[in-house]
Amino acid sequence: MSLKKKPLKSKPVCKVTFTLAKEQAKGAANVHLVGEFNDWEIGATAMRKQKDGAFTATVDLPTGREYQFRYLIDGDVWISDPEADKYAFSPFGDCENSVVTV
Template sequence: MSLKKKPLKSKPVCKVTFALTKEQAKNASGVHLVGEFNDWDVAAAPMRRQKDGSFSATLDLPAGREYQFRYLIDGEVWISDPEADKYAFSPFGDCENSVVVV
């Protein structure tokens, strides 16, 4: 998993690419990016399957903020991003949410 950030010079926005390798996605048929930036809507941000079996999604996020997020694999398995900028306790269980700082 990895996060790539590209700040835009013309706007206070950062293009953030979220990615999962094929192995990290565990041969999933579908992965969704779910977080504060989409009100934790499990259907709002489907990630695109790449030719190599990995998944990715790019979002334009307002700069100067932090966003908690997780990945939802096949609508059943939640995973965090081990390469996140930091982590935050989730009030919905004994897991940690990933955090991206833009």
């Protein structure tokens, strides 16, 4: 898994590409990126499966803040990103959310 950040020069936005590696996806049929940037809407941001079995999604995020997120595999399994900028405790599910800082 990884986060790639590409700040735009023309406006205060950063293009963030979220990647869930094939090993983490564990043969998933679909993966969704769920977080503060899409109001935790489960189906809002579907990730695209790549030829190598990884899943990716690119989101434009306003700069100057942090966003919590997680990955939802096949509508059933929630996982955090081990390469996130940091983590924040979530009272929902008694787990840690991944955090990206832009």
